Amino acid sequence: MEAMVASRKTQPPEIKVVGYEKQNEETLRLIDDFNVIIRDNSGVDDLVDGEILTIKIGTLMKENPSEEETAVSASLLESLKTALFHYLATDSLIVQNIESNRGPRVLWETMRGKSTDLKNYLRSIYPLTKLTEHLFKALPPDFFEKVHNSLPITYLTQEEKDWFGIQTSRGTVLSTFTNAHVDINDIPLGFCAITLLGEFTDGHLCLPSLGVKLTLQPGCILFLRSYLLPHYVGKWTGNRFSIVQYTHQSIFDYFTEQTGEAVFPMADMPPWYQERYNN
Numbered sequence: 001m002e003a004m005v006a007s008r009k010t011q012p013p014e015i016k017v018v019g020y021e022k023q024n025e026e027t028l029r030l031i032d033d034f035n036v037i038i039r040d041n042s043g044v045d046d047l048v049d050g051e052i053l054t055i056k057i058g059t060l061m062k063e064n065p066s067e068e069e070t071a072v073s074a075s076l077l078e079s080l081k082t083a084l085f086h087y088l089a090t091d092s093l094i095v096q097n098i099e100s101n102r103g104p105r106v107l108w109e110t111m112r113g114k115s116t117d118l119k120n121y122l123r124s125i126y127p128l129t130k131l132t133e134h135l136f137k138a139l140p141p142d143f144f145e146k147v148h149n150s151l152p153i154t155y156l157t158q159e160e161k162d163w164f165g166i167q168t169s170r171g172t173v174l175s176t177f178t179n180a181h182v183d184i185n186d187i188p189l190g191f192c193a194i195t196l197l198g199e200f201t202d203g204h205l206c207l208p209s210l211g212v213k214l215t216l217q218p219g220c221i222l223f224l225r226s227y228l229l230p231h232y233v234g235k236w237t238g239n240r241f242s243i244v245q246y247t248h249q250s251i252f253d254y255f256t257e258q259t260g261e262a263v264f265p266m267a268d269m270p271p272w273y274q275e276r277y278n279n
Helices: 002-007 020-025 074-089 092-096 116-124 126-138 141-150 158-164 249-259 271-278
Strands: 029-031 035-040 051-057 169-174 192-202 205-207 212-214 221-224 236-246
Touching (some): 020 205, 074 116, 074 192, 116 126, 126 141, 126 221, 126 236
Antiparallel strands (some): 169 236, 192 221
16 A cells, blocks of 8 residues: 555656647547446456446436436536635635646645534535435445545544545635646545536546547536546636545545555556556
């Protein structure tokens, strides 16, 4: 586990290439299906499903959904925007400390201690936390159980734990362009959950190592292996916001220190991941 955590703490080389994203986005194949699962099928036969890399849930999971039946309902989207703007308005320092630069991402992190404002915000977006957790539990259930059973015991009340769910951190990206990056502090085999808000066109999620880009519309939920896959947001027009739910590897380092057990043994890693640590 220690070698796994320490091994990859650098960004992809593309991050240093000025203009890379603009040139690269034009070469990527667009996937605009409402609901998408991308798997890594290298090293497996045709009868076995490969490791899940990305899950996009754009519409309700039913037969022949319409484009308006987004994964996050219109009423919930509106309440999420209200909760976000209200929280931003509670502390002027939040807005003053947002920097506009090339990233790897400009992320406002909702790490505001145990303040009343933070608790109110988490309470307000709890329906989203509950929805993403329900979807996540249904899609990669083995991963969900591992993470759920490994969360540390904390001072939080049960209600406050429910507000966070299995993702221990929240972030918000506010109309910000990002360059190609990986989230090097996230769980190596973990997923972050991204929910799109606002009114915009384009703004595809670009995955250069896979040669594809995904259409992400408001109301869409994306589960992404943010540590393993270089990614960036393509150009867009309008106002594009997202709420990001994620967990850092340090949470599971603590679990390992306390129990002596690794949450994700190397034997559980997919072949393409193990090769990175065997070379």
